[in-house]
Ligand SMILES: Nc1ncnc2c1ncn2[C@@H]1O[C@H](COP(=O)(O)OP(=O)(O)OP(=O)(O)O)[C@@H](O)[C@H]1O
């Protein structure tokens with residue numbers, strides 16, 4: 001008989017795996033709950049560039065089977081010991097919008113939202129998975145104009161199918177798929193009331209989410225990413241893309257004219273130059289949000305691999321008025337003290353994976 005009382009009453013803690021399949025790399029984080037605390041068991045990342053014939057750090061668009069291969073490899077390298085997983089769906093494969101609806105329909109959202117959604121979704125409704133949350137004006141009266149705001153999320157069925165097949169290729173039992181927005185917010189923010197923005201700096205793009213009372217109020221993509229820094233540095237310094245990527249990671253904005261490292265000052269200048277358009281766009285986005293909603297953003301929390309650039313926080317703070325913080329997702333987990341500094345520095349890259357694992361732990365807890 002397969003069922004055994006011993007396993008039923010077993011207190012053996014279950015481990016879960018958060019999987020973030022980004023355009024440039026896959027990140028995995030394995031967590032376990034032990035006496036109410038969340039323990040970090042292992043984590044790892046694998047660059048997708050080599051699977052697509054491009055350099056490490058660059059964005060790729062790989063078919064599912066190649067992604068499955070890379071996923072199996074990182075699972076092996078990181079010594080992952082569980083197949084209980086949660087996987088992020090890329091923001092770019094989803095559609096998120098805010099619907100403003102009369103408060104009176106709050107009880108009939110299951111009927112009303114799919115009809116309203118047709119105005120926002122460019123493909124037939126039966127080709128997408130829809131989900132929604134009331135994020136504003138809730139209550140019988142709605143807001144001043146009698147409206148409620150509903151966050152609408154749509155994911156194409158094909159996307160879900162692709163991620164399901166990646167999951168089974170890697171022999172995983174996937175508990176849920178979640179759009180990365182929600183995972184990164186869960187890992188990067190603490191509970192707070194004031195509106196905060198999460199800025200996820202990826203390889204090709206940067207994602208910007210405004211969160212208020214734990215709910216996502218708006219989100220969009222900025223077309224500047226960390227690979228732009230590498231490509232510009234490669235051109236400016238006359239070095240290969242691979243060398244530029246290596247120097248970017250090693251020195252970041254810490255290299256100065258006084259450094260004995262040849263080309264450090266040039267690298268620094270090039271990185272600052274290529275960050276400028278992103279900083280300007282972030283400033284504009286913040287100003288526009290504050291003008292529209294008539295309330296200040298309390299902080300910008302930087303996350304994603306691009307946010308691990310050395311010296312980025314100080315540089316951004318010189319360019320942007322709002323307080324800049326770096327995400328510290330591993331701060332929500334227990335790990336050996338000697339790893340503290342490493343986990344703080346690497347943390348932003350793993351926000352999405354940590355956020356997924358945190359939710360999965362809660363679900364099975
Ligand atoms: N130590 C580092 N210093 C500077 N940049 C880094 C460092 N480590 C990684 N990066 C950069 O971070 C970028 C990748 O970030 P991340 O892993 O968050 O992207 P992704 O999740 O694959 O992309 P996306 O979310 O856009 O799909 C790469 O362009 C890489 O060069």
Ligand SMILES: [Mg+2]
Pocket residue numbers: 022023202304352
């Ligand atoms: Mg990412």
